Amino acid sequence: MTTGTAGRITAKMRLGDRVFSTSTIVAGSIILAVLAAVAIFLIAKSIPAITAKPGTLPNAAPNFWVYVGPLVFGTVWAAAIAMIFAVPISIGVALFISHYAPRRIAQVLGYVVDLLAAVPSVVFGLWGVLVLAPALTPFYYWLNANVQWIPLFGGVVDAQGKTVLTVAIVLAVMVLPIMTAICREIFLQAPRLHEEAALALGATRWEMIKMAVLPFARPGIVSAAMLGLGRALGETMAVAIILSPAIVISFMVVTSQNPNTIAGNIALQFAEASGVGLSSLVASGLILFVITFVVNAIARYVVGRRKAFSGAN
């Protein structure tokens, strides 16, 4: 009989258990190490920009914070609008596939939505600028003419449609497949007993979903949304190709003077950057890191991550 501390019986640790649990801890630590390395790399490369003398920074910015301010605004603004579109639609599509669609074609429908994830971001950028923007421009003109009292739609409409709103819609489309796939898997695993109990008590389909599926899936939906948000914040190529950027902080979403995102700005300026310019781009990448940090912290605090609600318990 093996005893550990007084009164507590610990299980015998077999070799397989030890190896396995150590390897999982090692894997987790690798992630920590990689992130730390990325952070150190970013900080080291950013120092020349943060300590730069006025006149050496791009965009004639007097100091680094003036340079990066509009970029931070643009990043958060575009991602926020994209998530406002993407989250309800992806939950809706996932519900449709898991609970509303006929059983036989549900798998096919899931595959069809996953096709959206197959499209590379360059193609999204080209599609956005060649097809979507021209298609949306008449709508922007209509908004600008008729709903101008909402400050979002004021200003002079961009004739090409290359605005923050177009970019947000494309970002939402890019983010949709990831969120839908995860939500769909989770909704499919909702406890059948609860669902059938709700239906047996006379609940309508929506009430059943509200009572049995959504509470079960809430942490998973939050995870999916975090993944989607990360993608929306860090998307480079599509933003670079579609957006018509300017150095401005503006809430108007249909004009040609749009705040650029950090990732899009890096893509646009990286090719010709050297010296302090290059450092300021890397430094803005570091700021994006920090933004993701902060946004995730706020989201987790607001939603409140609960411990594993697993299976039928």
Next chain:
Amino acid sequence: MTAISAGPIVNSLTTGKLPKGSVWLILVASWVLMGLVFVFVQLAGGTKTFNIVGAIFLGTILFDILIWVLSRLVEGARKAKDRLITSLISTAFVVTLLPLVSLLYTVVSKGFVRMIEPSFFSESMRNILGSDGGIVHAIIGTLEITLSATIISVPIGLLTAVYLVEYGRGPLARTITFLVDVMTGIPSIVAGLFAFALFVLITGNPGYRTGFSGSVALAVLMIPIVVRSSEEMLKLVPNELREASFALGVPKWLTVLKVVFPTSIAGIVTGITLAIARVIGETAPLLVAAGFTASVNYDPFNHPMMTMPVFAYTQYMQQGAIQSDYVNRAWATALTLILIVMVLNIVARLVARIFAPKLGRR
């Protein structure tokens, strides 16, 4: 004796319900009604062309209002809300299909003709001027780099997810969860710069641009997706299964490998496929870390490697004098990439279906 005037026999199964098929009727009627409204507007000179998109969109809104009102009158508030939500959810699905159809149509119409030319899959771009040339070098590069990135990131990602779900209880687990979220926000070009700088540091060769460096950059982007989705799937496995396994004396590591993994394999494979689909189309990090070449290169540890998204992007952005040559190659490459990912998706789903336990819903 008073004659009891009996009313018509009421079918109690269908009282308080909208007649069968009425929903579809109301939908079509709303569209037709809105279409007529728009025709009148066009005839009165308000718009130049018949705005079919506006007609269908406003018709759907009209349908939502009508069905909610009618259902509320006939069936009651709860059922009305249910019908409204059903309509909204179906609309969400259709709305999602629109960009997909448009995207696929754009890529296929612009890229199909060039893609089926025989030179496209049998030649590289070495010494090619003009309209020939193919993407053999790019396909090989994409397959090798993405495969290596998957080999790096899937074990790390899966084991971390296992740690977070099965073992982790304390501050380390919370930190890792939080930092994985932060990792999802790394812009792809920063991942490329990081991988490039890392390998320059390790190898001491300031010009180290190779396929392997590109794989590491992609792995940095893939790991958070693998971790996050696998974690969610592992958490969905019912605790009873684990406890039953422990009760039978199976050690924890065997439980995870033989009980938890197979139960969640469908979801895990979905997550891995998502991660691969995400990185296979990345341009910016590979341009920095893997470089650019027009020739075939099988060696991931020496010399730059070309990948398909980088090829498509550079062909489109740096066109020569005869623009159509370049543009056609770019779109054909994009189409090939989408087809490869579609095939990958099918393979993944087949794998999942073969190995997954047959649960009630599937």
Next chain:
Amino acid sequence: MSFSRLGSIAVVAVAASIILSSCASNEAPAKVDSSSKPTVTYSGTLNGIGSSAQGAAETAWAAGFQSANSGATINYNPAGSGAGRTAFIAGSADFAGSDAALNPTELAAKSPKCAATSSQLDLPVYISPIAIAFNLPGVKTLKLDAPTIAGIFKGSITKWDDAAIKSQNSGVTLPSTAIAVVHRADDSGTTQNFTDYLSQNAPTVWTAPAAQTFPYKIGDAATGTPGVAAAVKAATGTIAYIDDSGATGMTVAQLKVGDAYSTISAAGAADVVAKSPLAANRAANDLAIAIDRKNTDAKAWPLVLVSYMIVCQQYSDAATGKLVTGYATYAASSDGQAAASKQAGSAPLASDLAAKVAKVIATIK
């Protein structure tokens, strides 16, 4: 597992292995013609990185060089001029392509690829005229001078029938629509040369210094030359500055040079570059050019971009030096310049400039 499922997986695996094991059919070494005179053949790999403007030209040069020397591989990564110069100085590229010559800070930093006492040289190899493209239905020719262009792109001239434009285009009916300006969203050498032209020729109107980033908040910003071309074609009333190679099929304006209006031409651009002085305070063999935008020759086209190949005077590795010499010789030769002109739409180097460049290349070790 059903046979059809097995079959489908097997097909995918077989296809993948075929692709992975196949050699590209165009990479078999070309048969050497044994009756030709024996020439020096080069072998080895060169990695260059830099300007995307030179991208198509470098493809042409690499193709020509590799055809003649099947053992050589030239990889040119069009990641941008800044990235190119940074990479060259850090020692991660054998040569760089750049729309701007090395600045004094970069000249002072020594690339590890160069021998200890070697200097770093800028060789002009690529000349591209920049066009002013516009989209006005019914208008085929437009004459503009530098102050008018500056006013349009700054935003002080907002309508097509403005007096400044009308006075130069008497026979043309100009609509009273607003001018939609299109400029580059990404930093580029094209913007640098365009703004340099305006600040030299219209300094009172264009007060911003020459820069790679377009300085005014006006109009639509498009990414890359194809983006600008697409934007101009998509709407009417647009005007943009764009590399001539990207302006195929578009109507372009004439520029006032001296007292006459000249049309865009490769010869005019090459003429301006050939007549410009070399930049001051440089090493003896450094051919960085200070473009004289005030050139008033007839038919000259001063709105021009010059792109350089940046190399070491002496490489620390002799084999690399030899390969660079061979490649650069081909690029600057008349064959190479003709190939680049055909592939990229550039202007071939004028003969005396080409001779100067060839002379310098011969001294590279």
